[in-house]
Amino acid sequence: xxxxxxxxxxxxxVARESDFPIQNLPYGVFSTQGSAPRIGTAIGDMILDLSxxxxxxxxxxxxxxxxxxxxxxxxxxLGPKAWENVRARITQLLRHDEAxxxxxxxxxxxxxxxxxxxxxxxxxxxxxxxxFYSSLQHASNAGMILRGxxxxxxxxxxxxxxxxxxxxxxxxxxxxxxRRPLGQLKLGDAPPIMGPxxxxxxxxxxxxxxxxxxxxxxxxxxxxxQSMIFGFVLLNDWSARDIQAWEYQxxxxxxxxxxxTTISPWVVSAQALEPFRVATPVQEPQPLPYLRQAGLNNYDxxxxxxxxxxxxxxPAQISHSNFRYMYWSSVQQLMHHASTGCAMRxxxxxxxxxxxxxxxxERGSLLELSWNGTQPLSLPNGQTRCFLEDGDELILRGxxxxxxxRIGFGEAAGLVLPALPVPV
Ligand code: CA
Numbered sequence: 006x007x008x009x010x011x012x013x014x015x016x017x018x019v020a021r022e023s024d025f026p027i028q029n030l031p032y033g034v035f036s037t038q039g040s041a042p043r044i045g046t047a048i049g050d051m052i053l054d055l056s057x058x059x060x061x062x063x064x065x066x067x068x069x070x071x072x073x074x075x076x077x078x079x080x081x082x083l084g085p086k087a088w089e090n091v092r093a094r095i096t097q098l099l100r101h102d103e104a105x106x107x108x109x110x111x112x113x114x115x116x117x118x119x120x121x122x123x124x125x126x127x128x129x130x131x132x133x134x135x136x137f138y139s140s141l142q143h144a145s146n147a148g149m150i151l152r153g154x155x156x157x158x159x160x161x162x163x164x165x166x167x168x169x170x171x172x173x174x175x176x177x178x179x180x181x182x183x184r185r186p187l188g189q190l191k192l193g194d195a196p197p198i199m200g201p202x203x204x205x206x207x208x209x210x211x212x213x214x215x216x217x218x219x220x221x222x223x224x225x226x227x228x229x230x231q232s233m234i235f236g237f238v239l240l241n242d243w244s245a246r247d248i249q250a251w252e253y254q255x256x257x258x259x260x261x262x263x264x265x266t267t268i269s270p271w272v273v274s275a276q277a278l279e280p281f282r283v284a285t286p287v288q289e290p291q292p293l294p295y296l297r298q299a300g301l302n303n304y305d306x307x308x309x310x311x312x313x314x315x316x317x318x319x320p321a322q323i324s325h326s327n328f329r330y331m332y333w334s335s336v337q338q339l340m341h342h343a344s345t346g347c348a349m350r351x352x353x354x355x356x357x358x359x360x361x362x363x364x365x366x367e368r369g370s371l372l373e374l375s376w377n378g379t380q381p382l383s384l385p386n387g388q389t390r391c392f393l394e395d396g397d398e399l400i401l402r403g404x405x406x407x408x409x410x411r412i413g414f415g416e417a418a419g420l421v422l423p424a425l426p427v428p429v
Contacts, residue, residue, distance in 0.1 A: 011408040015099045016107040017117070019049035024271075024404055024413020027099050030092060031271035031414075032077055032236070035123040042075040042126045047271055047415075048099055050120050055095070057116040063098065063105065065090040077129040077272065081216030081235045082351045088216065088235065092276055125180070125270035128238075129214055131173035132352035134266065135342060136210075136242055138167045139333035141286070143361040146373040151250075163290060166333035166341045168358070171242075172263040176354060178270050179239075179417045185395060185424040186264040188248035197251060201424035204246035204378070205393040208359040209310050209369035209401055211328050212240035212268055213335050214352065221348035227298050230339040233349065236272040237304075237335075239401045239417035240356050243267065246372055246392070268354070269401070269417040277412050281305045281405040285334045292337070295344055302334035306414075308360060308403045310369070314388055315396030321385045324374060326360045326367045328403070395423040 015027040025031070025047040035052055036042040045052040056073035058064050064072075068087055071080040080087075098106045106112055138144055141158075144167075148157030161167065177183075185205055191197045216235030219225055225233070242262060249261030282301040291297070306328035311320035333341075335357065343349055359369040368374045371392050374382050378391035393399060398420045404413035 011410060013096075014101050015048055016101045016103075017048050017051055017099065021409070022411070023049050024411060024415055025049055026410040027096060028407065028410050029273065029277050029412045030095055030099075031273045031277065032080070032128065033271045034075055034077065034126040034128050035118070036126065037118060037123055044072040044074060044077060044080065045118070046095055047120070052118045052120055052123055053095070053099065054116045054118060057112075058095075058098070061112070063094075065094050075126065077235075078352050081129065081214070084217060085232050088274065089276065092274060125178055127176065127178040127268070128270055128272050130352050131176045131354045132350040134171045134173045134176055134354045134356070135168050136171045136262070136356035136358065137333065137338050138358040139331050139338060140358055140360045140369070141332040142330065142363060142367070143359040143369055143373065146361060146368065150372060150377045163288070164292070165296065166338045168338065168342070169257045171266070171356070173354065175264060176266045176268060177419075179267055179415070179419070181265075181267065181419060182422045183243055183265040183267065183419045184422040186245050186248065186260070187424055187427060188245055188260055189251055190247050191251040199427055201427070202245035202248055203392070205421065206244045206246050206371045207310070207393065207399045208242040208244055209308055209324065209326055210240040210242055210359055211306065211308075211357045211403070212238045212354050214238070214272060214354055215339075215349055216351060218351055219343050219349040222346040223343065224295060224346070225340050225343045227300060227336055227340065230336045231300065231302070233339065234275050234335060236274045237278065237414070238272055239269040239308075239403050239414045241267040241399065241401055241417050241419065242356055242359070243419070244370070246377075265419070266356075267417045267419045269415050271415050273412060273414055278304050278306070278405060280407060281412065283329050285337075286330070286332055288332065296337050296340060298334060298336055300336070302336040303329045303331055304405065305329045306403050306405045308401065311400040311402065312384065312390070313398040313400070314384060314386070314394065316388070317384065317386050320398065320400055323382060323384075324366065324368055326362045326369050328357070328360060330360055330362050331357055393421050395421055397421045
């Protein structure tokens with residue numbers, strides 16, 4: 006029986022719509038009151054404390070002193086064989102027909118913590134953060150808005166995954182408030198001013214984290230790239246469209262995307278997503294040989310965007326999309342990233358880029374949803390939005406739907422705080 010078997014169940018009750026059945030088992034870093042952050046896995050509404058299992062010698066041989074840690078980096082660095090062994094062992098311990106944990110009340114009391122009693126932390130130390138621009142629909146929409154229909158896609162776009170080096174220092178875990186940034190704004194013909202961003206946006210993305218290094222000067226083939234990917238998170242790459250418009254030429258976005266990036270607290274392993282692999286869309290022209298892939302490297306993950314304004318009692322869904330729409334796969338992004346000899350490191354976070362679909366309801370940013378503020382979006386309570394306002398909470402959700410279970414990602418949420426006063 007594989008770890009993704011649809012019929013498998015745990016002795017712990019898991020609701021049918023839960024993001025976290027026994028088939029998922031994502032990794033996260035949590036703490037409870039008065040205790041240090043450590044590593045756990047989510048099962049239903051509970052967290053299984055892996056540091057407790059490790060301390061009692063209940064995890065795989067060869068795995069020690071990696072779970073009583075405030076980040077996943079040391080565990081990830083053990084490599085794919087260890088990831089597989091640990092996942093198989095945790096799966097076994099949580100099964101309905103396995104007595105070790107199920108029938109040991111003292112062990113259960115020590116190792117199982119209600120999610121409601123835990124605080125989640127950033128799951129890994131982000132080594133570097135690079136962000137791509139690999140959704141054809143998003144790149145086309147953004148290009149049309151910024152440059153017009155005749156120059157929507159730049160000539161390089163279909164030849165390589167376009168990306169830029171972003172900031173690791175401001176990647177934050179879901180629930181961290183995001184302050185509206187101040188920045189240089191150029192309004193019409195007037196000289197630039199320093200002021201609060203008036204076009205604050207979100208970007209619906211997936212991120213993936215590397216669990217293995219590559220050496221400087223070495224390219225990666227498809228199998229190597231696949232084996233380096235530890236897992237996936239939801240990612241909101243908060244963006245200041247007006248700051249971006251003035252600063253981005255000629256070197257691309259800088260501070261407009263450097264003030265905050267929110268990720269979900271649970272890292273869903275590549276293994277848990279195995280049953281949901283799908284083909285990448287047809288790539289025309291055919292990519293250069295170093296970017297070609299034989300495997301199914303996209304994933305069918307349904308994505309949702311929800312917004313709750315300060316006066317709304319519950320969030321409303323404002324968009325939906327799917328990770329499978331990506332024109333360039335994560336594996337191709339990684340092969341491209343290393344192709345000049347750029348060394349990749351454990352803990353590197355790579356963002357997919359905003360994921361939009363063909364339909365107007367599948368746009369992954371407010372830039373596209375409101376067509377740069379020209380078509381305000383209506384909320385259920387009668388309010389409208391062109392861009393985010395103070396007090397808005399923006400929530401990303403996502404899951405892969407299996408046969409009777411789902412591999413969910415939880416949430417990547419953030420509340421918009423008002424800007425600080427402008428220095429005079
Ligand atoms: Ca982005």
